Amino acid sequence: MILAGWGRGARAIAYLGIGKCQGCRNWDHFQLFETQRRVTLYFVPVAKFATHYYAVCNCCQAAVELSKAEADVLLRDSVAVPSPDDAEVIWQSLMEAACDESLETPEQGFAVLEARAKELKTRYSDDHVEQVLSAFVGYITDEDRPR
Ligand SMILES: [Zn+2]
Numbered sequence: 001m002i003l004a005g006w007g008r009g010a011r012a013i014a015y016l017g018i019g020k021c022q023g024c025r026n027w028d029h030f031q032l033f034e035t036q037r038r039v040t041l042y043f044v045p046v047a048k049f050a051t052h053y054y055a056v057c058n059c060c061q062a063a064v065e066l067s068k069a070e071a072d073v074l075l076r077d078s079v080a081v082p083s084p085d086d087a088e089v090i091w092q093s094l095m096e097a098a099c100d101e102s103l104e105t106p107e108q109g110f111a112v113l114e115a116r117a118k119e120l121k122t123r124y125s126d127d128h129v130e131q132v133l134s135a136f137v138g139y140i141t142d143e144d145r146p147r
Contacts, residue, residue: 009035009036009037010033010034010035010054011033011034011035012031012032012033013032013033013034013075014031014032014074014075014078015029015030015031015032015078015081015083015084016029016030016031016032016055016074016078016081017029017030017078017081017082017087017131017132017135018030018087018091018132018135018136018139019135019138020138020139020142020145021057021059021060021062022062022064023057023060023062024057024059024060024062024146025144025145025146026057026059026060026145026146027135027138027139027142027145028057028058028059029058029084029087029088030055030056030057030058031055031056031058032053032054032055032056032066032071032074032075032078033053033054033055033056033063034051034052034053034054034071035051035052035054036051036052037052051068052065053065053066053067053068053070053071054066055074080127080128080131081128081131082124082125082128082131082132086124086128087128087131087132090120090124090128090129090132090133091132091135091136093116093120094113094116094117094120094132094133094136095136097112097113097115097116098112098113098136098140100112109140110137113133113136113137117129117130117133
């Protein structure tokens with residue numbers, strides 16, 4: 001899977017997992033970017049501006065600016081986030097479980113997801129499965145997502 005780059009002079013510093021984008025309203029991968037702008041005088045950099053932080057949607061590239069404190073929290077929490085590839089595999093596995101035609105009630109759906117999550121935890125860390133599962137539950141209960 002390719003996570004697109006974003007902006008000029010922007011550097012991806014962490015993968016943030018799957019979440020809902022306020023721009024395109026899709027659920028997709030997010031990355032944390034930092035940017036630093038320099039002021040140049042006759043091509044000589046004279047000042048380094050403050051660093052800016054953005055959470056960027058992989059689908060539409062919409063960027064939400066974050067404070068340094070918010071970025072620090074996300075950066076710290078990103079250790080509990082699986083790699084983009086693992087997140088994708090866990091997400092697809094949950095999707096496959098949830099798309100079972102024989103499911104009739106939301107309760108049955110959640111029971112199936114719980115069972116699938118338990119199975120996934122034998123292959124992935126509990127933190128990683130929980131992280132993707134909570135985003136997935138957000139996704140399937142999201143009334144506002146594009147169909
Ligand atoms: Zn988006």
